[in-house]
Amino acid sequence: MAKKVALIQGNEACAQGALYAGCSFFAGYPITPSTEVAEVMSIELPKIGGKFIQMEDEIGAIAALIGAALTGAKALDSTSGPGMSLKQELLGYACIAEIPCVIVNVQRGGPSTGMPTGPSQSDMQQAMWGTHGDHAAIVLTPASCQEIYEETVRAFNLAEKYRMPVQIQLDEICAHMREKVEYAEPGELEVIDREAPSVPPEEYKPYDASKGLVPPLASFGSGYRYHVTGLNKAADGFPTTKAELVDAEERRQIDKIMLNQEDIQKNEEYLLDDAEVILFAYGSTSRSARYAVNELRKDGVKAGMFRPLTMWPFPEKRVAELADQAGAIVCPEMNLGQMVREVERVAKGNCTVAHIGRVDGEPINPGQIIDKVKEVL
Amino acid sequence: MAYDYEKSIRPGKLPHIWCPGCGHGIVMKGLIRAMDTCELDRDNTAVVSGIGCASRLPGYLDTCTLHTAHGRAAAFATGIKMAKPDMNVIVVGGDGDGTAIGGNHFIHACRRNIDMTYVIMNNSIYGMTGGQFSPCTPTGAKASTTVYGNPDPTFDISKLAIGAGATFVARGTAYHAVQIDKLIAEGIRHKGLAVIEILDDCPTTYGRRNKFRSVIDMMKRLKETAVPVTAAAKMTEEQLEGKVLTGVLYNTEKPEYTEQYAKLIKRAQGA
Structure with a gap:
């Protein structure tokens, strides 16, 4: 039987992935550019007996999320920059109380209200360090609608397996673009449920x-x-x-x-075997980076791409190896230097590390990346 | 025979953290009696709180207990009730937690009329942080942050709850201990959001700054200002000046939120 396919937005793919993972509860608050996740969940959850609640603010949403998760529900919340800033205290609550839940942050321009309809990748350090106190974080960065669908399932699996909040960092481009998504059959993707106690x-x-x-x-x-x-x-x-x-x-x-x-890390390595210059790219920016790699190869430049799907915990071991291998790592990001800080930290000066930053609400295009690579070489 | 509270208290968790003379313990005993009266299954009851002295209450109770973040108890509780409507959900906390930082969640829980019981211990002060003024500190009163007298007007929690849409609102005091469990029990049995405001005292951080020389003085204040609604009906406006009404202040029926959502599910499923 042919698989069910659909032409859907990244945000819709996220909602569909959550439903596949067994999500039965959604709490949220409307905010651009994440709102479609809530809209789809409000339509789909009641059909399967699940619950959707639009709370009075973003803090209330993550509070309700944690409450629902404590009753055993797999729970999803979606938001964007300003909303994510409001949720930080309770993100920490879910960390210390060890409550599984999934929060999607569709990144938009900032700080503050910023550019609600413009793409951004400027909440990447916040995802790790936004809530106060020492804690671990799991943050996923998918780059296509199919990947958003599948990575949302993985986000729930990691949340359930490790008893903690998992964040999915989308950007406005990934969230609003439409692509073909192939829905998985039941049983096709792994679905993990939290371990219940066996003691009396x-x-x-x-x-x-x-x-x-x-x-x-x-x-x-x-x-x-x-x-x-x-x-x-x-x-x-x-x-x-x-x-x-x-x-x-x-x-x-x-x-x-x-x-x-080892269980949590996931990345794509594109033409890295002989790469002398490596693009460290994620989310929608990685799509331009892939194009740039192909163009550079045509020009005889041994370029490759390292694309983390798990951004936090940061893939330190692999990036350190790549820093030893390559002459340069170039980090295109829609921010003024966030994940590049981690690359620099881990590279320990073993290769050149360069950054391409863009915060004008426009995507980083392949030409920009190619120019930078040629400048670095 | 003395009432057996210990069967409802978690072993080894007493003594509690509250100061001598604090009314929170009286409220906790009232809550325990009310939960017994209503025969709540402790395996299927969640008691949820925020942050503050009053919010430490759940830790003592042998049931499912959730001590959340400052002001957010009603929102956490809403998530529990929505996800598991057959669970009995009780929120406890103080006036600052519930009506300042948690004011938004409080009024929206009332508006939804979700079937929970919110016991709010109003001692007119932030006790745990050392006596700063709350939205319920009387105008002119002294607090650690209002040494020149409180310039702020106050909230009337019960009126706020009624205005926001709660369908059962009652007020008692820590002095009128035997009434507390009756009001809470009525709130638990009520279908919808029930707010039970208990006027409470904080001799440590409120009393000593406001010329209540002893716990007894504070308790006397509660005794003397409280007027049962039934008695108030026969009193003149002059006689009611400075008094606070106690008893069941409001009781009505409106559609309950989780029941409404169950109907929505049926509509979505095309039934």
Whole structure:
């Protein structure tokens, strides 16, 4: 049987991916350029008995998201820059309380209200460091409608597997362009559900490190009565200020991601084997970068592209190897220098690192990239 | 025989953090009695709070408890209730948490008339941070940030709730302890958003700055200013000057949010 295909927007692909992953709850607040995610979810969720709620503001949306996720629901929220800034405190809450959920940030120009209909990639460092306190983050950067669909499924899987909020960083171009998307058949893509506790309720501890780096999470209403707080807490979920307990919990919550990077990392390597100049590109910018690589190759320049689909945790190991291999890494980004900072940090001066930044609401075009590469060489 | 509160309290979690003379413990006991009266299944009940002294209450209760971020309890609770409408959802917190930083979530929970019970302990002050003025601190009163007297007008929480669309609104006081569980129980049984405002005291950060020399003075204030709505009906405006009405202030029926959403699901499914 032929697969179901559709010509849809990136935002719609995100919603469809969420539904495939088993998302049954959406909370959000209207904001350009992310609103279509909410609109599709408001239509589709009730059809499968799921719930859509438009909250009174972006903070309320992520609060409702976390509440719903605690009852066992797979929950999605979508927003853009100003909304993401408002959500930062509760993003941290989901980190420390270890509540699985997925938040899509369709990046637009900023800071503040900025350029609501203009594309941007200027929330990339915010995605990692926006909420206060030490924490780990998982941030995905798909670049096509098909990839948005599939990466949204992966976002839910990572959220459920690692008990944490996962962010999908789109940009306005990816979110609003229309492409053919092939919907997966049931069972075709892996769908992961969070691990439920196997111990009897009286023995359950929601943060019991003896159960592994990711302790099982009981759903509210499933017979397990326990406490959830945003305070530093001990294994039983109750607040503590005991230095050794606070330290161990903080470290476990970061270790659970950093020690599982092989499972979490994902990237595309395009013509890297003999590459002397490597474009580090993601999201819609990577589409121009791919074109630039092809054009440069025609001119005899050994160019390639490294394209992270998992941006955070940052693919340090691979980028360090590439910095040893190549003469230069060029980072085109619709910002004035965000992920290039990570590339520079990891490259440790072993190759030239150059940046192409653009914040005028226009995409970075292949010609710009080609010019920069030729300048660097 | 003394009432057995301990069966509802998590083992090892007492003593509580509240200061001697604080009314929050009285409210917690009232809530426990109300939950018993309504025979709530503790496995299927969520008690949700924000941040502040009052918001520490859920940690003591042996049920599903969620201590959230400052002001956001009603929004977290809304997510729980929407995702799992058969769950009993109770929100607890203070006046600053609920009506300042959480004011937006409070009024919209009221507007939706979602079936939750919001117990708001109004002690007119931010206690946990050391006594800064809240939207419920009386005009002219002293707080650590209003040493020259509070210039702000105040919220009437119950009126705010009624205006925003809550369908059951009641007010009690920490002095009138035996009434608390009855008001909360009525709120729990009510279909829709029920707000139970309990006028409370904070001898530590409010009383000592405002000439209430002892806890008893503070309790006397609650006793003397409260007038039951039934009694108020027979009193003149002059007699009611400076008084606060207690009892069930508002009780009406309107469509409840999760039931409305269940109907929406049926429409979407073409039933």
